[in-house]
Amino acid sequence: LGRGERLGVTGLVGSGHEVLPYAVCGAYGGPVRGQVRVPERSRRWADAKDARELGIPLVPADRATEGVIGEFSVGENLTLPLLDRLRARAGRLHRRRESSLAGEWIRRVGVRTAGPGARITTLSGGNQQKVVMARCLAQRPPVLVLCEPTAGVDIATRLQLYDLIERQADDGMGVIVSSSDTEDLLALCTRVLVVRDGRIVREINGRDITEPALVHAMEGTE
Template sequence: METAHRPTPPPGSADPVLEVRDLWAGPLRGVDFDLVRGERLGITGLVGSGHEVVPYAVCGAHAGRVNGRLRLPERSERWTEAREAHGLGLPLVPADRAGEGVIGDFSVGENLTLPLLDRLRSRSGRLRRRRESALAQEWIQRVGVRTAGRGARITTLSGGNQQKVVMARCLAGRPPVLALCEPTAGVDIATRQQLYDLIERQAEEGMGVLVSSSDTQDLLALCTRVLVVRDGRIAREISGRDITEPALVHAMEGTE
């Protein structure tokens, strides 16, 4: 069933925050696209089409060979080779939350602040524990994590609350782009809506959001534009009110 919510598109004059050219990775065969400020851009396709590789490749997290070029225009005019994308520091909310997103032996706070530790150290290299605790508590509250406290083990949380911690970890660094893969997999209906609201707020504040999902409900609720990947290439672009479940399914299957 389609959601009644229709995402508000970014201004037509919005500037790109991410430019991707001739991206090859796994099944991808030369993908080009721009992501503009305040946009929620969906990437979808059938299993094996390559859509799920896109966020990993642009964040430098794809395990295989990657070719192409990326640029963050607001940071630099220089193009970065896609194989060096990890140097751009773009955060990823991965598809496999348990296997890739959280460290089960760590606390909620430790999972949240782990990639930010360098920023939390003093000039002598000592970790500023109070600052770390304050940052963790701030983001636990901002994203609405239900937990006994920042010191609770991450595995004591529900899947949805673990996903919020992963989201908070990515957002705490205030990146220009947030990339997500299957962002609502394994969460309940209430948490799904909370995640939608959280993602929408980031876009309203100017962040570019890249959403790779095989769930049409995610695409309908979140995206202002959707790129459909077939056989490793972008086969169709759907935007605005044209983003409907039948249009998405037909485009994915190639039966338009």
């Protein structure tokens, strides 16, 4: 994955493309092999089983069960991975700092909400997805991994998410987009890896990324 690259990973359901992004981030519960390196975080190659130490944020495939905590507020969901930065003396959470940080990212990604204190479940699916994205981006990572980033969102939000992702890449962030939605891949990706039976079987670049090419590669009918 190059700096500023938008790399797609796709395949049919059960092909293995759904697992790859979790493995890259160290979030897959099964056995994994391979190595991962993020030069901005470490000079050494890490075993895939230890990839979590690299701090690569993940926008998970299932927002409701993996992405948000329904009992928490928008601000609490957004700042979850940043609590160490928000601790005041004596180990207590600096609430004013937390609210300020949440408010900043709510504005930056365009979340429609009554405020950081609103319960996350009062938001639409698209705005909840923006909160999950903001949580990842607030960590200022060199690499971002997204699984099915536009699942369950309306067309307007889909376009906003596309714009947000493209802007991160334009600023130099490497982005991995794992999606079974060819529209996501066509709109976002400069290179796509196609997975079948747990293996990468095809790489499609630039103008060659078309819907027929993706479908044929996914189905093995090239």
